[in-house]
Amino acid sequence: MQSGTQARKYRLQGAGLDLALPYLMLAPGLMIVLGVLVYPLWDGLRASTRAYRYGSPISDVGLQNYVHLWSDAQFLNSLWVTVKFVALSVSIEAVLGFALALFCLREFRGIRLLRTVLIIPMVITPVVVAIVFRLIYASDAGMLTVISEALGGGAVQILGKPLNAFIGLVVLDVWEWTPLMFLILLAGLQSLPHEPFEAARVDGAGAWRVFADLTFPMMRPVLAVAIVLRTIDAFGTFDQVFVLTRGGPGEATRLVSIYGYDTAFKFQQTGYAAALFVTIGLVVLALAFSAIRLLRRIDAS
Amino acid sequence: MMHSSRSRLTRRSVIKGGLGLALATTALTTLGLPMPARAAGKKVIIGAFTDGGLTPFKQKIIPQAKEAGFDIEFLEDEYGVTLEKWFADAQSGAGQYDLYLLDDPWVPQFGAANVLEDLGAGGIDGADKDWIGSMIDMGYWPPQKGPRVKGFEDAKPTLICVPFVGDLQTLTYRNDVFTGGAPKTWDEVIAKGKEGVAAGKIKYPVVFRGVSGNSIVTSWYPVFLSFGGAFFDDKWNPVFNSAEGKASADFFVGTMKQNAPSGVVEFDSDQEGAAILGGDAGAIIQYSGNALKADDPAQTKVAGKLDFGVVPKQQSAIAQMGIFIAGVPKSAPNKANAVEFLKWYTSAETQAKLSEAGSIPVKRSAFGIAKPGNRLIPVALQQLDAGALPRPRTPDWAKVEELLGIELNKALQAGSGGGAALDNAAKQVKDYLTTAGYY
Numbered sequence: 001m002q003s004g005t006q007a008r009k010y011r012l013q014g015a016g017l018d019l020a021l022p023y024l025m026l027a028p029g030l031m032i033v034l035g036v037l038v039y040p041l042w043d044g045l046r047a048s049t050r051a052y053r054y055g056s057p058i059s060d061v062g063l064q065n066y067v068h069l070w071s072d073a074q075f076l077n078s079l080w081v082t083v084k085f086v087a088l089s090v091s092i093e094a095v096l097g098f099a100l101a102l103f104c105l106r107e108f109r110g111i112r113l114l115r116t117v118l119i120i121p122m123v124i125t126p127v128v129v130a131i132v133f134r135l136i137y138a139s140d141a142g143m144l145t146v147i148s149e150a151l152g153g154g155a156v157q158i159l160g161k162p163l164n165a166f167i168g169l170v171v172l173d174v175w176e177w178t179p180l181m182f183l184i185l186l187a188g189l190q191s192l193p194h195e196p197f198e199a200a201r202v203d204g205a206g207a208w209r210v211f212a213d214l215t216f217p218m219m220r221p222v223l224a225v226a227i228v229l230r231t232i233d234a235f236g237t238f239d240q241v242f243v244l245t246r247g248g249p250g251e252a253t254r255l256v257s258i259y260g261y262d263t264a265f266k267f268q269q270t271g272y273a274a275a276l277f278v279t280i281g282l283v284v285l286a287l288a289f290s291a292i293r294l295l296r297r298i299d300a301s
Numbered sequence: 302m303m304h305s306s307r308s309r310l311t312r313r314s315v316i317k318g319g320l321g322l323a324l325a326t327t328a329l330t331t332l333g334l335p336m337p338a339r340a341a342g343k344k345v346i347i348g349a350f351t352d353g354g355l356t357p358f359k360q361k362i363i364p365q366a367k368e369a370g371f372d373i374e375f376l377e378d379e380y381g382v383t384l385e386k387w388f389a390d391a392q393s394g395a396g397q398y399d400l401y402l403l404d405d406p407w408v409p410q411f412g413a414a415n416v417l418e419d420l421g422a423g424g425i426d427g428a429d430k431d432w433i434g435s436m437i438d439m440g441y442w443p444p445q446k447g448p449r450v451k452g453f454e455d456a457k458p459t460l461i462c463v464p465f466v467g468d469l470q471t472l473t474y475r476n477d478v479f480t481g482g483a484p485k486t487w488d489e490v491i492a493k494g495k496e497g498v499a500a501g502k503i504k505y506p507v508v509f510r511g512v513s514g515n516s517i518v519t520s521w522y523p524v525f526l527s528f529g530g531a532f533f534d535d536k537w538n539p540v541f542n543s544a545e546g547k548a549s550a551d552f553f554v555g556t557m558k559q560n561a562p563s564g565v566v567e568f569d570s571d572q573e574g575a576a577i578l579g580g581d582a583g584a585i586i587q588y589s590g591n592a593l594k595a596d597d598p599a600q601t602k603v604a605g606k607l608d609f610g611v612v613p614k615q616q617s618a619i620a621q622m623g624i625f626i627a628g629v630p631k632s633a634p635n636k637a638n639a640v641e642f643l644k645w646y647t648s649a650e651t652q653a654k655l656s657e658a659g660s661i662p663v664k665r666s667a668f669g670i671a672k673p674g675n676r677l678i679p680v681a682l683q684q685l686d687a688g689a690l691p692r693p694r695t696p697d698w699a700k701v702e703e704l705l706g707i708e709l710n711k712a713l714q715a716g717s718g719g720g721a722a723l724d725n726a727a728k729q730v731k732d733y734l735t736t737a738g739y740y
Contacts (some may be wrong), residue, residue: 038704054413054690054696055412055485055739056452068736071492138564138567138572139562139563139564139567140562140564140568140572140576141575152461154563155562155563155564157563157564157567159566159567160511160563160565160566160714161566161714162714227461241382246512246513246514247513247712248512248513248514248567248710249512249513249566249567249620249710249711250513250706250710250711250714251513251707252705264385265384265385266384266385266699266700266703267697267699267703268388268410268696268699280699
């Protein structure tokens with residue numbers, strides 16, 4: 001009897017351990033996720049509902065910070081500038097990246113070196129890229145001005161004129177991030193099946209027909225992924241603008257990242273800045289979800 | 302024969318030792334015994350932002366401090382990141398620094414947040430007549446004079462910072478263009494400057510900082526003050542868009558721009574400095590950083606041709622003050638050392654050495670030494686006596702400056718509309734301060 005009871009006890013203990021073991025194994029990972037991902041997000045959300053003001057106790061203001069954002073002309077301007085910047089930069093990068101990927105799909109002498117050279121801008125630190133572009137754009141001693149003066153022209157005004165500065169920033173971004181687009185799209189092109197292309201060739205289809213009817217439709221999911229990734233990344237652009245223009249002239253290149261940084265650290269409005277970044281996070285999240293749904297539709301079709 | 306169990310470091314001994322140390326520390330703290338404020342020696346960790354105005358301090362005074370027994374660790378950062386870094390350090394109590402060398406407009410932010418030590422209680426005499434009055438006034442929070450922000454109307458002014466290196470705007474000009482000495486008025490700057498351009502001596506009569514925000518406001522401010530402008534009334538209502546203010550802004554974005562490089566809209570202090578040191582500019586208004594390089598042939602193409610003077614006037618010749626000012630965070634690991642260092646550093650003797658080294662001192666007696674290390678020093682005293690004002694003492698100055706700076710920058714791009722820019726900025730500033738609870 002005694003041994004039977006003991007055996008049952010051991011079986012129960014064993015069953016309990018079996019049940020608990022997966023959770024015990026998961027616990028360290030879960031703790032890390034909670035600590036480094038969930039807690040900062042929660043803390044950021046909590047901060048966004050508070051007012052931090054020097055010399056005063058921290059106060060809960062509910063959604064007031066979020067409501068105030070939509071009547072803040074500086075925020076709305078920076079959001080509009082960001083949307084324009086992202087739309088223009090990512091579109092150009094997608095087109096150029098696709099063109100470069102198609103070109104580098106061919107095998108010819110020196111192609112490996114060319115592919116390596118093409119991705120160099122992407123691996124340079126953004127701050128360094130910004131400094132280099134400042135040395136090109138500066139109206140007093142920049143490279144463009146030096147060339148212009150050598151040709152008999154005057155100083156080239158890039159950073160002092162709103163439209164020029166904005167375009168200059170887009171050019172910088174395109175130079176730095178087209179390689180990422182190129183890399184993703186080249187990998188996509190290399191993974192396409194050969195048979196449809198061979199069949200098209202046998203049928204005598206021209207290059208444009210092959211691109212329009214085969215390459216582009218098959219590449220659409222990859223292109224969508226690349227665009228989504230770059231869009232999310234471009235919303236967070238900061239270093240280049242911080243070094244190159246600090247948002248100027250006027251507010252022409254003041255992206256939300258710069259406005260948020262100023263709000264948090266220069267103006268010490270931490271709660272309001274948290275609300276701003278949560279809002280931008282939600283916008284980016286919405287974009288990402290929309291893109292994923294779009295991808296599913298493309299897949300289904 | 303030398304095997305001894307005493308010398309063996311075992312895991313048990315480490316744990317026991319650590320536990321003992323922890324218990325002893327806890328016991329000391331619990332009993333209320335003060336933990337020693339000093340680290341080994343007289344260590345003082347100074348945080349500073351990179352600026353040419355601190356070069357004499359770094360090169361000449363730190364070695365003397367070491368001779369006086371201080372173990373100085375000097376940590377520099379780029380200007381743009383220091384405010385956020387130190388404010389976070391002070392608020393979190395991280396205790397990474399013993400001394401912050403602040404830019405003076407930051408004093409209200411640190412003061413309102415109550416994160417700096419009361420240096421008066423530490424034995425630093427703010428009433429000492431040897432201080433330059435306008436400089437020591439900047440170290441009090443709330444301010445002893447002028448309007449106070451809400452919540453601090455009745456608070457007793459406390460000395461939370463002491464002036465560290467004097468710095469204020471003065472005029473640097475080409476003595477081969479302005480041959481009769483420093484130009485006295487803005488009209489003279491432009492008229493004589495044009496003659497210098499015509500004679501091929503310079504490219505531009507005047508160069509200034511035009512970048513949005515702090516830069517452009519700093520450049521415009523002495524023009525504004527010299528035209529007779531005032532920034533706020535005693536109730537924090539913006540009054541900078543008065544007739545005088547508008548006239549100064551129109552002059553700045555119009556006449557001054559027409560006589561400056563075409564790209565002045567994007568100029569900051571590096572381009573401004575390059576213009577005067579490179580021989581292109583007839584005159585600039587600047588803080589001391591670049592002025593200290595004016596006699597060094599390695600740093601300027603026109604050594605010997607640069608002189609200093611009081612800022613030009615329209616009604617009066619008033620400069621903006623912007624001193625380096627030192628505060629001791631409440632979280633400083635070597636607080637007592639920091640206060641002791643400040644007493645040594647601000648003594649008349651050390652200030653005289655600072656003056657000899659070429660920096661603008663903060664004690665009046667040091668201006669009178671036989672051999673000041675820089676020609677700028679006596680001019681700085683002239684400027685102080687002629688008139689120099691700090692920026693308004695509010696923790697929200699950075700935001701105010703940003704709003705105004707953007708509008709001024711837009712008018713500068715257009716080359717006109719300075720008055721309208723001030724109206725726009727005044728409305729935005731009023732709205733912002735209303736939201737912030739100023740009225």
